[in-house]
Amino acid sequence: MALTLLPLAGTAVAQCVTVSHQARALPTVQLKQGAAAKPLTVVAGRRYVHPGSVIANLSRRDLEGVRVTLVNMPLREAAPPNNAPLGPAILAAVLREWGAVPTIVDLNAYRIRDDDAARRDLPNGRHLTPDEAQGLLERHFAKHGDQHLIGLSGKITTLRWQECIARACRVIQPQALLVSGNGLATEFRAGLFHWIPELDGVAHSEGDDAIVKIAYDAKQVVELGPERAMESGRLEPYLIGEHGGRPRLVYDGGRPADLDPSTAIG
Numbered sequence: 001m002a003l004t005l006l007p008l009a010g011t012a013v014a015q016c017v018t019v020s021h022q023a024r025a026l027p028t029v030q031l032k033q034g035a036a037a038k039p040l041t042v043v044a045g046r047r048y049v050h051p052g053s054v055i056a057n058l059s060r061r062d063l064e065g066v067r068v069t070l071v072n073m074p075l076r077e078a079a080p081p082n083n084a085p086l087g088p089a090i091l092a093a094v095l096r097e098w099g100a101v102p103t104i105v106d107l108n109a110y111r112i113r114d115d116d117a118a119r120r121d122l123p124n125g126r127h128l129t130p131d132e133a134q135g136l137l138e139r140h141f142a143k144h145g146d147q148h149l150i151g152l153s154g155k156i157t158t159l160r161w162q163e164c165i166a167r168a169c170r171v172i173q174p175q176a177l178l179v180s181g182n183g184l185a186t187e188f189r190a191g192l193f194h195w196i197p198e199l200d201g202v203a204h205s206e207g208d209d210a211i212v213k214i215a216y217d218a219k220q221v222v223e224l225g226p227e228r229a230m231e232s233g234r235l236e237p238y239l240i241g242e243h244g245g246r247p248r249l250v251y252d253g254g255r256p257a258d259l260d261p262s263t264a265i266g
């Protein structure tokens, strides 16, 4: 007997979530052309390095005043926003312990009740549009200053959003190290660079220790400039190559040995 596949009720909503014309019109990251262009040389078979062993060499002084914005991606538009962004919250707490200045933009916290939401039968309201999300980020950076690090956080379902937010961040905060962590990054690792070339780094698995090294690297990239930071050797051991004059980093995650971060801070 032949099976007939019926369209799922939720798909109509998902298809309506499109990247706006303005967001599409943003320029993609400028890559060096011709002789200046260096190919991405991937270090074959790089061995796993637990981030706890790397940050053992860092102290609070290394992260003092480093500004970090963590951006949590929207999910489940039809549901009320009843999930706190626990991953970014843990990372922000760790960063604060290390003397950095973290902020969180939770794009999932917003549900807009308007004619569009009513037309699309979303009684809890709709997500922000990409343009609205970009406006929110612009206001956030105007208030909190230029950032050393922007960390994107989202599940495997957030690729479209991360493409859009990465592109916007590259334009609004070109100096910042841009790194994706959580489910999407853990699933695709370096493969994510093909879809989101604006990214400087991806971080897989638990970020509790890794975020300290990522913030340290971000400080090096902003203060020394990308080229000198790469030459300094300070981006080791997670630097896998260079792309368009900027570093390509793949951060290993791992469970922290001790859940009390203060015991691990040098």
Ligand code: B12
Binding pocket: 074, 075, 076, 077, 083, 084, 085, 086, 087, 088, 090, 091, 150, 151, 152, 153, 154, 155, 156, 157, 158, 179, 180, 181, 182, 183, 184, 186, 187, 203, 205, 206, 207, 208, 210, 211, 214
């Ligand atoms: C609670 C939960 C939800 C909540 C949402 C929570 C939220 N706000 O993210 C709800 C119920 C909404 C949900 C929905 C879904 N979920 Co869910 N969920 C979970 C669950 C049980 C806990 C997540 C959590 O809070 N963990 C605790 C926090 C502290 O950890 P974390 O968020 O992972 O953050 C850590 C790292 O990821 C990392 N990190 C996070 N952000 C960043 C950012 C940077 C820059 C860096 C460096 C690191 C980093 O560091 C953090 C600390 O170590 C996990 C299973 C699990 N045990 O983790 C599944 C899990 C995350 N869900 C999963 C899936 C598949 C889904 C759905 C797609 C299921 C579906 N088919 O509908 C939907 C999403 C629907 C959609 N439209 O997008 C998968 C994710 C797979 C993936 N690769 O993304 C998981 C792992 C379950 C599984 N094993 O399959 N989920």
